[in-house]
Amino acid sequence: MARIDLVDLAHSYTGNDAAPESFALKPVTMTWRQGGAYALLGPSGCGKTTLLNVISGIITPSRGKILFDGKDITPLSTQKRNIAQVFQFPVIYDTMTVGQNLAFPLKNRGVPKAEIDKRVAEIGRLLDLEPYLNRKATRLTADAKQKISLGRGLVRSDVAAVLFDEPLTVIDPELKWQLRSKLKALHRELDLTMIYVTHDQTEALTFADTVVVMHDGRVVQSGTPAELFDKPAHTFVGYFIGSPGMNILPAEVRGREARIGGHVIALDRSYDNLPAGAKIEIGVRPEFVDVVAPAPGLLTAKIDRIDDLGRIRFARVRVGDAKLAARARAGFTSGDGSAGLKFDPSHVHVYADSLLVEGAA
Amino acid sequence: MDKTINQKAWFLVLPVFLVVAFSAVLPLMTVVNYSMQDTFGNNQFFWNGVGWFKELLDPSTDLGGRFLASLGRNLFFSLVILAIEVPLGIVVALSMPRQGWTVAACLVILALPLLIPWNVVGTIWQIFGRPDIGLLGYTLNAMGIEYNYVSNDIDAWVTVIVMDVWHWTSLVALLCYAGLKSIPEAYYQAAQIDGASRWAVFKAIQLPKMNRVLLIAVLLRFMDSFMIYTEPFVVTGGGPGNSTTFVSIELVKIALGQFDLGKAAALSLVYNLIILIVCWVFYTVMTNAGVERKAQAEEEPAAERKPAGALQPAPAPALKPKEGVA
Secondary structure, eight states: OOOEEEEEEEEOTTOTTSOGGGOSEEEEEEEEOTTOEEEEEOOTTSSHHHHHHHHHTSSOOSEEEEEETTEEOTTSOGGGSOEEEEOSSOOOOTTSBHHHHHHHHHHHTTOOHHHHHHHHHHHHHHTTOGGGTTSBSSSOOHHHHHHHHHHHHHTOTTOOEEEEESTTTTSOHHHHHHHHHHHHHHHHHHTOEEEEEESOHHHHHHHOSEEEEEETTEEEEEEOHHHHHHSOSBHHHHHHSSSSOOEEEEOEEEEEEEEETTEEEEEEEEEOOOOTTOOEEEEEOGGGEEEESOOTTSEEEEEEEEEEOSSOEEEEEEETTEEEEEEEOTTOOOTTSEEEEEEOGGGOEEEETTEEEOOBO | OOOOOOGGGHHHHHHHHHHHIIIIIHHHHHHHHHHTEEEOSTTOEEEOTTHHHHHHTOTTSHHHHHHHHHHHHHHHHHHHHHHHHHHHHHHHHHHSOSSSHHHHHHHHHHHHHHHSOHHHHHHHHHHHTOTTTOHHHHHHHHTTOOOOTTTOHHHHHHHHHHHHHHHHHHHHHHHHHHHHHTSOHHHHHHHHHTTOOHHHHIIIIIHHHHHHHHHHHHHHHHHHHHTOOHHHHHHTTTOSTTTTOOHHHHHHIIIIISOOHHHHHHHHHHHHHHHHHHHHHHHHHHHHHHHHHHHHHHHSHHHHHHHHHHTOSTHHHHHHHHHHHO
């Protein structure tokens, strides 16, 4: 049980002297609450696995500290940290039975046999592995193997956090849902901090109460799924989360107006102190842009195609060179291929150099 | 669809059949023929039926005694070198580096003894062990340890065994190293998190993952050492006395030394039969292990095959075009 603090943590695989831009993990300071369910979300190569391995101790960070409940554990080896980790591919000791697999971490730590048996039975029950406890751990399905990997972490009563490194990659789609709900149930039952690495936004958004989005070695936003959706702190978050992603358009912003190629879009807030020389963009999710029949006062767009997703239709449109997605309400027909775009001012965000700017009311 | 019947196709097999007949079947039949006869030279042969085979298996006769004694030496030799080379090979493989230029250096050094021809290996050790000019023999004697492989049975055995260990441990080590390299890094990381000691990692991960290559190593080394001829022949010539005379050396002595073609032929056939049986056991063990693994894999592909499919559903396609842009 622990709160995990990362203080100025950074890591480079080529050593501390590497150029700051080449760091796999750029300096990050953040706190993981005891008992939280976190997801680390980002595309391949964004540093999420590096961060996970730094927390579990497989990698010693080039800089910075990791605190468990305020205690600096950076120099401690993996064994000495109370961390459990589930890997992408199930790790099974295949000469042992399922029960022996679960008992392995306890045996290594010299726990008395009676205590081991009790814990193994308990975790076996918790993970629905009871019928297999005396079976060889080979010849099991991938999801059962993944449960065993998880179980080896959970048997230890001192575990502070369970780390998952894309644990559902090798699991059948229908079993994925089951296993994910199992994880959620375990999280509620056991009051453990869980950190879940994935590049799949559905997995991240359904599993976690806090999603940490990483991009290019940096943590760009950490928040609830709703926050990530409503107020992306970085254009990358807007683009990465949601399907289709947020529309990002270069614009000139002054006061309560954004200008795109001479056309004015009203904003809900006033932006008077934008940093000079920064690249200014506005971002708006497709859900908050409607395509309507062209009319004066509306931004005119050319419709490329309309994607019908069943419950909702998205029009792929073009304004000048910029490509956008916008919602097409029932009854809308593309007609001659041109349309007007109607923005919902309360959901238009302004970004300076990719970072969200809070406007004044 | 009906199968086309064309018996003329058999003629296509004829050349191969002829080649095999002349290169293998006929010589073998000659040996079978000799094994049933006795000769006193001058191309005179006398029918002896299964007499030689009976003698061969009867320890009270000269031929049987020599054959069974050398067979016993052969088995003992194989057991000893296996007992040394396998654990030693594992230890060497475990202590080899995993990355960097040292890997290549280690592999080259390990492979060197394997590249040396058998009789050269024999000559190297023959000279190396000589008490008068050999580095090893001279040093040992200078240190006050009596060592002379020409006159002492035990010294001869030690020399032959050490020579084989020197020559072939590399093979076991290289096979084990290949086995070790195939273990995914995640296993070591998981073991680290599970708090496993070095020994526990070896027992729970490395040994089980190596057992396939170990099986191959053991069987290869067994068969090879069972057929050993050149090295001990060059070093000790089967002596002192008959103490390092293995079956193959005995065979050559009878066939070429005494020109007892009948006895030699019978011995060859029995020797051949033993090796065939060992091969068969080798084959059966391997394929059985294969079947077991296959049955295991039957369920695993569910795991292994999926990744490609599993990543496809809904969200992924929508994300893909973005990664490039982001």
